[in-house]
Amino acid sequence: MKYANTKERILNSALDFFSVNGYSGASIRQIAKSIGIRESAIYNHYKSKEEIFLAILSQFKDKTISGEVISDELLDEAVYPEIFFSKLAKRLFDHWGKPDEKKFLRLLLMEQFTKIGNKELSTSDYLKEILKVCAVIFGEMSKNGVIKKSDPALLAFEFCAPVFLIRTEYLAEEDSGIRREAAEKINAHVSFFWNAVRLK
Amino acid sequence: MKYANTKERILNSALDFFSVNGYSGASIRQIAKSIGIRESAIYNHYKSKEEIFLAILSQFKDKTISGEVISDELLDEAVYPEIFFSKLAKRLFDHWGKPDEKKFLRLLLMEQFTKIGNKELSTSDYLKEILKVCAVIFGEMSKNGVIKKSDPALLAFEFCAPVFLIRTEYLAEEDSGIRREAAEKINAHVSFFWNAVRLK
DNA sequence: CATCTAAATGAACGCTCGTTAATATAGCGA
DNA sequence: TCGCTATATTAACGAGCGTTCATTTAGATG
Numbered sequence: 001m002k003y004a005n006t007k008e009r010i011l012n013s014a015l016d017f018f019s020v021n022g023y024s025g026a027s028i029r030q031i032a033k034s035i036g037i038r039e040s041a042i043y044n045h046y047k048s049k050e051e052i053f054l055a056i057l058s059q060f061k062d063k064t065i066s067g068e069v070i071s072d073e074l075l076d077e078a079v080y081p082e083i084f085f086s087k088l089a090k091r092l093f094d095h096w097g098k099p100d101e102k103k104f105l106r107l108l109l110m111e112q113f114t115k116i117g118n119k120e121l122s123t124s125d126y127l128k129e130i131l132k133v134c135a136v137i138f139g140e141m142s143k144n145g146v147i148k149k150s151d152p153a154l155l156a157f158e159f160c161a162p163v164f165l166i167r168t169e170y171l172a173e174e175d176s177g178i179r180r181e182a183a184e185k186i187n188a189h190v191s192f193f194w195n196a197v198r199l200k
Numbered sequence: 201m202k203y204a205n206t207k208e209r210i211l212n213s214a215l216d217f218f219s220v221n222g223y224s225g226a227s228i229r230q231i232a233k234s235i236g237i238r239e240s241a242i243y244n245h246y247k248s249k250e251e252i253f254l255a256i257l258s259q260f261k262d263k264t265i266s267g268e269v270i271s272d273e274l275l276d277e278a279v280y281p282e283i284f285f286s287k288l289a290k291r292l293f294d295h296w297g298k299p300d301e302k303k304f305l306r307l308l309l310m311e312q313f314t315k316i317g318n319k320e321l322s323t324s325d326y327l328k329e330i331l332k333v334c335a336v337i338f339g340e341m342s343k344n345g346v347i348k349k350s351d352p353a354l355l356a357f358e359f360c361a362p363v364f365l366i367r368t369e370y371l372a373e374e375d376s377g378i379r380r381e382a383a384e385k386i387n388a389h390v391s392f393f394w395n396a397v398r399l400k
Numbered sequence: 401c402a403t404c405t406a407a408a409t410g411a412a413c414g415c416t417c418g419t420t421a422a423t424a425t426a427g428c429g430a
Numbered sequence: 431t432c433g434c435t436a437t438a439t440t441a442a443c444g445a446g447c448g449t450t451c452a453t454t455t456a457g458a459t460g
Contacts (some may be wrong), residue, residue, distance in 0.1 A: 006437075006438095017381070019313070020313055020314065020315075021314060021417060022222045022223075022224060022225065022310065022314060022411080023222075023225075024221065024222060024224050024225035025222065025224035025225070025314065026418085027416075027417065027418085028417080029416080029417080029418090035439090037438070037439090038438075038439060038440075039418085039419090040419080040421090040438085040439070040440080040441090041437070041438050041439075042419095043419070043420080044436075044437055044438075045229060045437090047419095048418080048419080049417095049418065049419090070353065108311045109310070109312075109313075110222065110309070110310045110311075110313065110314075111310075111371065112309075113219070113220055113306050113309075113310065113371065113372055114220065114221060114222060114225065114310075115221070122369070122372070123365075123368060124369045125367050149354075150311050150392075151388070154388050154389075154392055155392075157362065157385075157388075157389070158362060158389065158392050160360055161362040161365045161366075162357065162358060162361040162362065164365060165323075165361045165364060165365055166361075168323060169322070169323050169324045171313065172312065172313055172318060172322070185357075187360065188351070188354050188357075189354075189357070191239075192350075192354055192355075192358050192396065195396065196392065196395065196396035200400065206407075227446075227447065228447080228448060229446080229447080229448090236409075237407090237408070237409090237447085238408075238409055238447080239448085240408080240409070240410080240411095240450080240451085241407065241408050241409075243448095243449070244406075244407055244408075245407090247449095248448080248449080249448065249449090277456080335411095358458085399440085
């Protein structure tokens with residue numbers, strides 16, 4: 001029998017398993033079985049397990065976060081910084097909580113130190129883009145006198161780092177109770193940040 | 201031939217391999233070989249690979265961070281908050297950078313989502329103790345009018361989270377150039393935090 | 401010195417791993 | 431309709447895995 005999208009379905013399933021069992025804990029047979037084919041069929045699409053891993057990485061490397069997190073209506077709110085920060089933090093948190101992004105984040109955390117992952121995966125790199133975007137926005141806000149003048153890159157880091165840590169703390173399970181707890185932490189962080197950067 | 205400390209040396213070597221290859225990527229044979237014994241000899245000391253893993257976890261669970269990071273001379277400086285924050289941040293960063301602590305941190309990040317690790321490992325739990333200690337200290341400082349009044353637990357999180365993220369970003373390699381880069385980030389964070397909590 | 405025991409060895413087990421090769425089959429273009 | 435190509439299956443490979451077991455050895459105890 002022939003199937004459609006096999007190549008893509010391999011990638012999806014591989015991400016599922018890699019992000020829970022780790023690269024070396026996941027097996028080709030497991031991945032094949034989960035999409036209803038034999039392990040040898042995998043090799044019609046990828047020449048090795050490592051190639052599947054690298055394909056996942058390059059798929060996520062091409063993704064850009066800005067479009068997913070920053071929108072025009074959001075930017076319009078930058079004149080009301082308190083609301084803006086709150087929305088931005090929530091968006092960021094939710095972005096990292098999207099099913100595939102969550103899986104990739106787990107993979108990043110798991111494989112960033114391994115032989116196979118340490119060349120391609122680093123938390124700094126992963127955060128680089130969003131930090132840059134935030135720095136630009138915060139820089140504009142200082143210039144426009146909406147918040148204190150300060151190093152935009154530092155502001156970006158101080159805004160994003162706690163959000164990122166909260167996200168990684170809740171990367172495992174996520175029932176509605178947990179989500180509320182995380183949302184409260186995000187709110188508290190935003191209020192701290194806002195108090196730190198507001199004009200007196 | 202007979203060796204001394206075999207049980208302990210197994211644990212050390214296991215931590216080395218687990219923290220780089222992950223639990224399932226490391227093998228009993230590899231661990232045995234690295235300490236100069238055969239794999240079967242391991243089983244005179246631990247009844248399974250899983251037991252070695254759990255022994256590592258319980259070894260670190262018993263460790264207390266407060267004594268390693270907080271000292272009396274450090275607390276004496278709490279009256280000069282800017283210096284105090286700077287020293288505390290450095291101590292925290294250095295603590296997480298101690299060879300064994302670094303290995304454990306990598307293990308934590310790698311295994312917190314896996315079948316074997318997800319019951320025993322969580323970033324929140326790992327940070328819980330230091331957050332509590334910091335909260336007490338910061339609470340005292342607000343009460344003594346050395347810094348702004350604010351939720352001590354929030355202050356502790358805002359202080360520690362960026363330090364922790366910086367640490368995890370530099371958990372892989374660490375040459376002297378990298379260490380200087382990290383130190384600068386820590387300084388920048390401390391200055392942001394200090395500006396956020398200082399009295400006006 | 402003889403004995404006991406803890407700790408090592410060497411060989412083997414059943415299993416799973418990633419990968420390959422030979423073969424079958426489905427669907428599309430000529 | 432025929433044959434080509436992409437995609438699947440079945441079977442097998444060598445290697446490494448965790449673990450067990452019978453045996454040897456070294457060092458402490460009497």
